[in-house]
Amino acid sequence: MANHRLVKLIWIFTEKFGLIFLSMITFVAYARLMSPAELGVGTVIIVIVEMFAILYSSMLEDPLVRLERLEEKHICTAFWFAVLISLASIVVISFAAMLYTKSSVLQWMTAVASVKILFTMMARVYVVEMRRTGNFKMLASRTLLGKVAGGVGGIAIAFWGFGAWAVIAQALIMEFVSIVVLMLGNRRRIAFYIDGPFLRELLTAGAPLAINVMSSQTLQRGVNVVLGITAGAHAVGMFNMAMRIIDLPRSAIYNGLLSYALPVFARRGSDTARLIEVISDSTAISGFLLTPLFVGIALTAEDIILLIFGAKWADAIPLLQVLACTAAIGNTAMYAMTALVAVNRTHLIVKAELATTLLALALVYSLGHLYAGMAAAVALLARMVIMTPLQVRGLNTAIGYGWRVFIESNYRSMIASLIMAAAVVLVSPYLDFRGYWHLAANIGIGTLTYALAYSALHPRWPQEFKSVFTAR
Structure with a gap:
């Protein structure tokens, strides 16, 4: 039991410290290749997008992990609700960007970045199953592979002089590679089915947690948005x-x-x-x-x-x-x-x-x-x-x-x-x-x-x- 516990922790921290190392390389490269203003623009756009993803994720993931039994209907309900709400959010964010700014570049940046929500939410049921079964090796592998691919892509785009696009490209590539790795590692067909009563129960259980998480994340990420407006x-x-x-x-x-x-x-x-x-x-x-x-x-x-x-x-x-x-x-x-x-x-x-x-x-x-x-x-x-x-x-x-x-x-x-x-x-x-x-x-x-x-x-x-x- 003790050895099994240590193996889990080793894989968890292989993932997390690997992320530190890869993120530091990427961030140093961005600091050298981009101006503070370019980094600020990319950061604000990604922050806005991630706030939606964090809200939905916190409402679904931990309540699913906490269930005594995770049935197929639970997985289908959570997956397709996540997909549908992500697609709706992409439309809303893109339309809001068109209203907020006249810059076509910023409009396209925001619309493209919002696709990250879909990739993030599609991964949630896979992450839940792996957390419940202790498969931290697969979780570590998908995150590290995604980070490597995203970092290489982001640095390349920054090197070619595309500025804030580098931050957006890194986030998208990382999430896309992560969901592909998860789907290949757990090949399954998720039928289109939504259990209404279970979804209401899931959202009710997740709402207080989502409020708490969003409060914290709104602070950390919203600070960037408010600071951008004022300073x-x-x-x-x-x-x-x-x-x-x-x-x-x-x-x-x-x-x-x-x-x-x-x-x-x-x-x-x-x-x-x-x-x-x-x-x-x-x-x-x-x-x-x-x-x-x-x-x-x-x-x-x-x-x-x-x-x-x-x-x-x-x-x-x-x-x-x-x-x-x-x-x-x-x-x-x-x-x-x-x-x-x-x-x-x-x-x-x-x-x-x-x-x-x-x-x-x-x-x-x-x-x-x-x-x-x-x-x-x-x-x-x-x-x-x-x-x-x-x-x-x-x-x-x-x-x-x-x-x-x-x-x-x-x-x-x-x-x-x-x-x-x-x-x-x-x-x-x-x-x-x-x-x-x-x-x-x-x-x-x-x-x-x-x-x-x-x-x-x-x-x-x-x-x-x-x-x-x-x-x-």
């Missing part, structure tokens, strides 16, 4: 640069951990004491790895931006520092939503999600013309500071996961990360290194300091973390 494409490009550096590791690692965690939490949903223990262990291990990662990104932001992406992106440095701190705070309650999904209590934080999202977007709208990308970065930080205690309160109401458990799960990684930050800030000015050697020296000092500080706070951490994957 222009250049500000979006700078903010997106900083956000992508954070999102590359965060999305890859979070998605891998949460994809694995949902079925694990769901199996323990009826035993709240055991579920609290699993959440606490998972939070402690994730914080051990992720909190120093994001604090470290904040400490080395200047070197990362100037050395890897170039001086034209220097305005993104303070944005990256604020967003990295936001991600570090977010690690402390990263499993909250997944745990609430597992026990079907997501409604407990729906209002909080919506209210804090609207507050953050309002901050961006009101301050974007004055502070450009920094308005968006600070808005995300403010929302995280407000939302984290509300998530803990929701968990406490649902399963009794209170502040004592929350603090016990996080205090070691937070204290050790602060000690690491102090060491790097104090020592870095005296280092006689430049360029990549300076970056490497800071990473080395930070890693050593963190390891020593964490070990002093928790001497038995290797044995305890190992037991999570073996004995439990």
Whole structure:
């Protein structure tokens, strides 16, 4: 059982860390070949399209994963509903683009990009089946192959000077290759059939989750849209640069951990004491790895931006520092939503999600013309500071996961990360290194300091973390 669990995790993180590597190559190429404005235009268009896909996906995928039995009629219903709503969305988005802008180029970009919704939604039932059966090898293969194909296509188009089209082409190619791989790996005929009562039941179960996910995604992606309206494409490009550096590791690692965690939490949903223990262990291990990662990104932001992406992106440095701190705070309650999904209590934080999202977007709208990308970065930080205690309160109401458990799960990684930050800030000015050697020296000092500080706070951490994957 333990070996089977480790194999699943290995395939999950083969996919996710492979994505980090491939995404970084692509993003560095875009930073070199495109201007901030071109990157901003492509980003805004893809963000608008992906918001539709995320809404539909969140309404269908996790409720299907949570079903006790997944029957053929369930698969047919979900698949064809996904196809029909995707086609309708393509028409609506294309028509809206014609009304919003007179630029034929932007109209065509938006219409072509909207096809991504169809590819994304067609894949959902295949992904559900593989998550339910633990076939993370196939999930990893389709994502990595799609990312390679999309990255090559996007870089080629950027190299030929087509600007924002590169971002759109990458997204489309990646989703198309992914669905082709899934269909070839699971050859089946999905009959045209929609079970009305089951569809209503599925959408009812998925609606609270979709609201929560859309609240979070509207914040992350909607910020780009609002920022574009108030501060222009250049500000979006700078903010997106900083956000992508954070999102590359965060999305890859979070998605891998949460994809694995949902079925694990769901199996323990009826035993709240055991579920609290699993959440606490998972939070402690994730914080051990992720909190120093994001604090470290904040400490080395200047070197990362100037050395890897170039001086034209220097305005993104303070944005990256604020967003990295936001991600570090977010690690402390990263499993909250997944745990609430597992026990079907997501409604407990729906209002909080919506209210804090609207507050953050309002901050961006009101301050974007004055502070450009920094308005968006600070808005995300403010929302995280407000939302984290509300998530803990929701968990406490649902399963009794209170502040004592929350603090016990996080205090070691937070204290050790602060000690690491102090060491790097104090020592870095005296280092006689430049360029990549300076970056490497800071990473080395930070890693050593963190390891020593964490070990002093928790001497038995290797044995305890190992037991999570073996004995439990």
